[in-house]
Amino acid sequence: MILEEFDNNKHAIINPDMLHKSPIEDFPEVTISCFSKVLYDKVVACFETEVMKELHSATGIQPLYRVKYKGKKFALFQSYVGEPSCVGMYEDVIALGSKKLILLGNCGVLDKNIQDCGIIIPTRAIRDEGTSYHYAPADDYIDVNKKYIPEFIEVLNQHGYPYVTGTTWTTDACYRETKDKVNRRREQGAICVEMECAGMQALCDFRNTDFFQFFYAGDNLDHSSWDPRSISGSSRIDEKTKIMFLAFELGLKIVKNTN
Numbered sequence: 001m002i003l004e005e006f007d008n009n010k011h012a013i014i015n016p017d018m019l020h021k022s023p024i025e026d027f028p029e030v031t032i033s034c035f036s037k038v039l040y041d042k043v044v045a046c047f048e049t050e051v052m053k054e055l056h057s058a059t060g061i062q063p064l065y066r067v068k069y070k071g072k073k074f075a076l077f078q079s080y081v082g083e084p085s086c087v088g089m090y091e092d093v094i095a096l097g098s099k100k101l102i103l104l105g106n107c108g109v110l111d112k113n114i115q116d117c118g119i120i121i122p123t124r125a126i127r128d129e130g131t132s133y134h135y136a137p138a139d140d141y142i143d144v145n146k147k148y149i150p151e152f153i154e155v156l157n158q159h160g161y162p163y164v165t166g167t168t169w170t171t172d173a174c175y176r177e178t179k180d181k182v183n184r185r186r187e188q189g190a191i192c193v194e195m196e197c198a199g200m201q202a203l204c205d206f207r208n209t210d211f212f213q214f215f216y217a218g219d220n221l222d223h224s225s226w227d228p229r230s231i232s233g234s235s236r237i238d239e240k241t242k243i244m245f246l247a248f249e250l251g252l253k254i255v256k257n258t259n
Helices: 039-046 083-095 149-158 179-187 195-205 239-259
Strands: 029-034 050-057 060-067 070-076 099-107 120-130 142-145 163-171 191-194 210-220
Touching: 029 039, 029 239, 039 070, 039 239, 050 083, 070 083, 070 179, 070 191, 070 239, 083 195, 099 195, 099 239, 120 149, 120 191, 120 195, 142 195, 149 163, 149 210, 149 239, 163 195, 191 210, 195 210, 210 239
Parallel strands: 029 070, 029 099, 099 210, 120 163, 163 191
Antiparallel strands: 050 060, 060 070, 099 191, 120 142, 120 210
């Protein structure tokens, strides 16, 4: 299989440092990102922002911000949906100086008992995608969130948020989540499905950077028919905004422990 042709050589023909000659001075210790533009714009509006860099791609320009939360500096940018684009963008951000990433986003649930907008902490990902196989040897699973789960649980307990932990299913094809595949992934232990986690963990392992991802539950696939619930970006936006600030609270703990 082509997916078994993992090459550990870190010097590819095109490397991020060819496009970004040097890291940004005083790059914050922790970077925070999300996918939803509605959510991202609402959170950005809460800060005085400083543009550290503009991230260029064929689909447009994304600013990489420096912001301050409770006296500590953080990097902040919007990730692209879909693993190849998400991984490629963060490759650039790593080259610019990012050392630790906290990423949050929506996911579909495979267990109807997980409440809409409920917090999910993945502990491993099913690699039903392609990008991770360029950053890690072939396997069905990859362990995720190897650091910071205890710190994040402290944050959730302090702010009164229930949560679940478990396996996530990372797929490249959101329109190919058939009933048989959903049942198969549930048998493998998956409680939710999304499109980035496995590849992002593989990238960060490969580049030796810290990675933590959590989800807020969206649509329900554990139903006789698809239930979109709060999958819309504008649905329950105030609640989602509060959830995103949990990432900053985790960031504060990470910065404190680092210093």
